[in-house]
Each structure stands twice: as C-alpha cells, then as structure tokens.
Amino acid sequence: MKKGDYFETNDLVIDFSSGQTFEKPVVALSLEGDKVMMRHGMKLNTLSMNTQQSGSIESGNSELTQRTLFQTPQSGFVLRSFIPKGAMKLVSKPGKGPMVKGADALTLELGIADKKESVTVLGTPGEIGEAKKVTLGDVTVDVAYGSIERTLPFAIELNDFQLERYPGSMSPASYASEVTLIDQEAGVKMPFRIYMNHILDYKAHRFFQSSYDQDEKGTVLSVNRDPGTLITYIGYLLLAIGLFGVLIVKNGRFNGLSEKLKSLNAKKLAASIAVMLLAFSSANLHADDAENPVIKTAKSFDAAHAEKFGHLIVQDSSGRMKPLDTLSHEILSKLNRSTVLLGLNANQVIMGMMLRPDAWREIAMIKTGDKEINKRIGLPEDAKVAAFSQFFEVPDEITGYKLASVVDEATRKAPGKRDKFDKALLQIDERVNVAFMVYTGSLIQIWPKPNDQNNKWYATIEALQTLAPKDAQMVRLMAMGYFSSVDAALKSGDWTQADKALTLIDKYQHFAGASVYPNETKIKVEIAYNKWNIFEQLWPLYFILGFTLLFFSFLKILKPSFKIEGVSKVTLGLLILFFAAHTAGLAMRWYIAGHAPWSNGYESMVYIAWATVLAGFIFSRKSAITLAATGIMAGIILFVAHINWLDPQVTNLVPVLQSYWLSIHVSMITASYGFLGLGALLGMISLMLFILKKPANEARLNLAIKELNGINEMSLMIGLVLLTVGNFLGGVWANESWGRYWGWDPKETWALVTILVYAVVIHLRMIKGAYNDYSFSVISLLAFTSVLMTYFGVNYYLAGMHSYAKGDPVPIPDFVPWTYAVIAIVIAMAYPKRATGNK
Secondary structure: OOOOOEEEOOOOEEEOOOOOOOOOOEEEEEEEOOEEEEEEOOOEEEEEOOOOOEEEEOOEEEEOOEOEEEEOOOOEEEEOOOOOOOOOOOOOOOOOOOOOOOOEEEEEEEEEOOEEEEEEEEEOOOOEOOOEEEEEOOEEEEEOOOEOOOOOOOEEEEEEEEEEEOOOOOOEEEEEEEEEEEEOOOOEEEEEEEEOOEOEEEOOEEEEEEEEOOOOOOEEEEEEEOOOHHHHHHHHHHHHHHHHHHHHOOOOHHHHHHHHHHHOOOOOOOOOOOOOOOOOOOOOOOOOOOOOHHHHHHOOOOHHHHHHHHOOEEEOOOOOEEEHHHHHHHHHHHHHOOOEEOOEEHHHHHHHHHHOHHHHOOOEEEEOOOHHHHHHOOOOOOOOEEEHHHHEEEHHHOEEEOOHHHHHHHHHOOHHHOOHHHHHHHHHHHHHHHHHHHHHOOOOOOEEOOOOOOOOEEOHHHHHHHOOHHHHHHHHHHHHHHHHHHHHHHHHOOOHHHHHHHHHHHHHHHHHOOOOOOOHHHHHHHHHHHHHOHHHHHHHHHHHHHHHHHHHHHHHHHOOOOOOHHHHHHHHHHHHHHHHHHHHHHHHHHHHHOOOOOOOHHHHHHHHHHHHHHHHHHHHOOOHHHHHHHHHHHHHHHHHHOOOOOOOOOOOOOHHHOOHHHHHHHHHHHHHHHHHHHHHHHHHHHHHHHHHOOOOOHHHHHHHHHHHHHHHHHHHHHHHHHHHHHHHHHHHHHHHHHOOOOOOOHHHHHHHHHHHHHHHHHHHHHOOOOOOHHHHHHHHHHOHHHHHHHHHHHHHHOOOOOOOOOOOOOOOOOHHHHHHHHHHHHHHHHHHHOOOOOO
8 A cells, every 4th residue: 555545344444644534444544754653443453473472452543563463353454564665666577478467568758849748558468458648738648558449340149158078077178159140231140159179250350269257158259350361371381382392302402312322332330339228126015925914915806807897987087087997007107106016917906905905005015215205204215115004103093194294394385496305205295195095995986976967976985975865875785795795705716796796886887877988999998008008118129129220230330241131121120010019009099088199298209209210211221220210219208208207197188179280280290309309319329420430440430420411411301391381280270279370389489499490400501611510410419409498398397378287397307417418528529530521
C-alpha cells in the first residue's frame, strides 16, 4: 500500500490517509517520523513471527510493528516491510521471454506545441488494453496498448462443449466444440465440430480449439486471419523439393562426393580397441540364507500362475488400460532397476508383495547405493539394496521412518538448490513409497466400477469403500476367495483353485469394464513386448558388434593383406538382424500405444537409434568403418535411453499430439539426429586416425580419413535436409494447431540454431584457408553439441511446448564432462598430424 490507498476485508478496512469514509470498523494508518502508527477502535490479538509469542492490544493508538500478525475475529494483517520514501516504476522482468507470462509495457512521449508528457501503458497478448487519458493543454487523448477488438461479418454459436478424459483419470483425452457458423448475408448456417488439429476455416478466418472454461460449459477458441496460407505452403513445398534435389542432382555436391568415394581405394584402418565388458552383480539379500523361510516363501509363487496374474488388466493414474504384467515390470524396475529378482519374474515378485507382504518386506530389493543414506538406515556403506523393513524403527507397525526428517528437509528446498544427496534421497524415498503402495494394494487398480460414466477402476480397499454395497460384496468375495486360495497353494503346491479364483476376477473385469477393456491381441502383444525387452537387449549387441568390426577395420589398415570381407559380411548380416528386431520393437510399441512411438524422451531416443542404423545401411557399402560407427552409435543411444532418468513407460498422448503430424514432423526431425550423430562419430574416428599416423602408414591413413570425411559430409547433408524440411513441417503443424508458424519456443529456436550450425559445417569448404580434413572432422564432431542442446537441453531444462520433462530437471550425467574432456584431448593430440595433402 502507498499513501492514499485503502484495503477492505470481511470485517474491517485498513486505510492509509485515503480521505474516504467507511461503514466498517477502520484501522487508520499514519506516519510519525520513521514509525507506522495505527488508530483502531477494536481490540487486536497479536502474534510475533520472530518469537512466536502471542498477546493483545486494546483499542486506541498503537505502533504497527514489522513481522507481527494483528488479528480480528475474521481477518489478520502484518507489516512485512516499511519504506518511508520511495518511488514506484515499471521494470523489465529478469529472464522475460516469449514463454514467460506477464504484461508488456510501452512508454510513450506525447507532445503538442510546448506541452510534453510521458505515459506508460500495459498490454497483455489477447486482451484489450485499458486506456489512459492524457491531457496536453486543451487536447485530451486516450492511449491504450493491447489487442484490437474487431467485428466479424459472421457469427459462431456454441451448441455443445465436449470434454473426454482418459478412463478413470482427470487427464483430458480430447475436447471439442460443436458450433454453428451463421452468415446471414451469404445465407450460410453450417454446423461444424472444432477440436485439436481440426479447425474451422471460413473466409480466410481460422478458428482453433484453444481451451475451455473451468466449469466445462464454455469453450475458448483462438482465431487467425491468414489469407496467404496456401502461398506459404507452396513456398515450403518448393524449398523442400530444392533441398531434396541437392541429394539427387547429377552435378551436385552429394553426387560428386559419391563419385569421389568410388575412386578412393582407402586402406582400411587398424588399431586395437578394447571391447567393453559389462559385469552385473547380483543383489544382496537382507534375508540371504537360501534355507531362510522368508526366501522359500518368496520363491514359492508359481510362475505359470503368475503369468495368468499378469494378464489381468489394471488402470494407471493417467487412465491407460494395460496388463498387470506391464505394471509389474514398471514397479520392479523402479524399485530394483531390474525386471528379475531372486530368479523370479516381475509378476511373481509383485504378486508376492501384494499377497505376502510380511515376507517380502524382509527381502532386500529397494535400490539404495548411497553411503550416507545407508548409514542412516543402518546398512553397510557399500550396500546396494535394502529391505523395506530396514527403513523403519518399528517395522511390524511401519512406524518411525528413518529418513523422514531429511526427506522433509530436501522436499522443502527449491529444485535448483537440491544437491546430489537430496536427489538420491528423494529417489529412494519414492521407491519406499511405491513399495508401500504395492504392499497395501493401493497401486493396483483392478476393479472396474460398473456403469461408471468415467470408467473408473479401483484398488481393492478403495473398491470396498466406494462401490455400491452389492458390487462391493461381490468384490469382497472374489478378493477373499483369491487370497485364501493362494495361501492354500503356497502350502500344498497345487495352484488349481488359485487359477479358478483368478479366472473369476478376469470375468468380472470383462463384464464390468467392457467399455475400456483392451482387445486380447493387444494384451498379448504388450506382454510379449515386456518379456522380450527388445531395446534393452539390443544396446550391448550393437555395441559389441560395432567395436568388433572397428577392431578388424583398424587391423586391415595396419596389415593390408588381412581379409576383412568375411567379417564385414557377417557383421552386416547381424546388423540387419538387429535392425529387424529394432523395427519390430518399434512396431509393437506403436500398436500398444496407439500412436507413433516418438512422442516422449525414451521413444524418441529409441527412434533416433533406429534412424542411425538406417543411415549406416545407406553408406555401409562404401565403408566398413561406417558400418562399425553405426553399431557403436546405435548402442550408445540405446544405452542412454535406458539410464535412470528416461522413463520407458508407454503413456497416453495429450490432445494436441493426437495428430498425423506427430508421425510426419517428429519422425523427420528425429531421423535427422541419427544422420548427424553418425557424422559426429565419424569425425571422432577420423581424429583418432590422425593420432595414429606414422611415416609407415601415413599414406593409407590419409586416404582413409578422406574416405570417412566424404561419407561424413554426405551423412551431414542428408541430416541437414531432413532437419530443415522437418522444421518446415513443424511450422505447418503449428499453423494447423495454433494458427501461427513460429512462436520462438525454445525447441523451435534451437532447431533453427542447429540448422544454421550445420549449414556452416557443410559450407566450410567454400571458405578459403578454413577447410581441411582436420578442421572438418573437428567441426562435424563439435557441431553435434547443438543437436544435444536441441534435444536434451530444451526437452529437460527449458520450459516450452516441446518439453518432455515432468517436474524437476534431470541431473546431468557424470560422464558428460568426462566425455568432453576426452574429446578435447583427442582434438589436441590430432592437431600436430593434421596435414593430409589437401590442396
């Protein structure tokens, strides 16, 4: 508040010399020197925020002290700070950008004759500006800054607004407006349905489904008038034809490089490279005696019955209907970073946790691996896993959570202030909570509510409390019958009755949840997808294959008489086999999800790896080393896709992504990353060849470097064309969805930066004195940093419509700075041997 202001609450008015009269009791503020005084006609209770001492003051004159809460029966007020003398002015918001909400300010200098005055007006996109009156002598003008209200020559009447949610969740699946367009002059009265990616286009005006009112009874449409849409699209088409033409024109650079490669008889490379060996250690058990009854109970859950258990359908928090087998894999992966424990599959583990929590809470299965956290829960510092019971002072009552105070402290910190310990702590706390929800069954929503409008499914306890008495009794009988039959089977080893009890639950799901129950084929495909785990199985195979071929390729250069043709053919055959499995995995995920498998971070990484292998096939006939680089790059990408912070879970799409443009635009953009990534790896291999040069092999290595750089440039050209055309298509999608081609979203901006960076790389040869084989290898490697920023930096650290991150930013992996340190060393070591005889 400033002098002359007042503020009205439910039972009083705080007045700072406004000169107004009020009916409610008044707390009148005034200044006495450097103190703020208040005159009040009622008793006020007080609470000091510094000492937490309470008290009261009688009516009269009192000092309004800082950080003291003054209370009436219904209201309270506190003086946070007091500035005796000051001036208010508008300032720019730090970090203000196109994605940051807030008003814009425009300061104008108005003048007439010798009269001048400065005025500042505020404006917000999409809103009409509030006018300010400015008087200069005898002239008065209204000044406003904002949108202009225009009257359309036709009207739109809303008949109905429809909001569809994913089953059992509040997440919108789609929203649409049933409208009638009325143009009385033209005699038009046309019904139309507007929804995401389906616009109403009339007389150069385009109406888009933008949002909706909170009461879900009104709709918000955005309108755009663009008479030049067709011309713009034709321009995009011509540019795309020109770019693809670069790759096929007879006398173009791409074809010239291809011919040059045919004339080069490069001696194939040699040097020894150690193949990475992966060692997986088995989990330590809290109950580690093989004869321990806890372990024996855990292992007694029948695998065949567990497979049937995995066929039950569950509803996740976002409303996706999926086999319990999928949820079991997700839970065990979250808890243990594995899908197998004690030789048991995920279904056996989760079924055991649900039905025999007393046994499973004693088994070390929750991944820790942090020395400080291990000490706090009473484990050896080098322990990798802990039992659920070890997190509690009184395990039988699940009380005395040992991490409660530090978790609360870490949670209170802003995400940017959390250190490595805080992040590890919150991850482990999440695992403990997930385990608890499995033990109590609250995470397993397997009971559909009959005839529910939102198709909500419930966990067992929630179903018993929520469903109608008759339905709840039926659920109770089925649940108790199943639990008792499992207990009997654990003792007898006969699972026949348990199978029958499970069949009853399955029939109930089919009957009560028929409207959202997935078809049997999709269930079987999803279970097979979980079982085969194709992408995680492929990355070490790609890796080993690539490094093996690279080793033999280096050997060929050291010893030209060495025959590598057989190895190349076998490697190519295996790579084709792996690529076929990779493609099958993508196809299965597409079928399971019902949308193109590149809609989130994990899926796009898997697709980029696929595109990288495709790029290798295009150039493999020209160079065995390119084939080796393809395998290595695909292995690296799939490995990154399976580290902790990328979630492989199949998810539902937000409404705006439910479009065929997802398949066209995103597939082309992410495919370009595969070609650009292959170029970066070829650049790295070329630099390694520079380091290996000696007088005896210099001629052969120079030819090999030229060959790799030729292939590298061709790969970068394809990548740049795909990236640029994909960006054009992104503009078309944005125009079809939001009515604008470009909005300076961080992803759009960095995609443009990457296009410009690679345009420089491709045209470096035209700068006299700047281009040679060494400089091209270096710049093609370093340019990939822009791709990494476009993909990871934007998706996980910057706010925008293209961000994949949910919640806190993901941590930068420890290997990143080490990788760039190694790259810097390689570049420096290659520099003295950079000459290759370029003219």
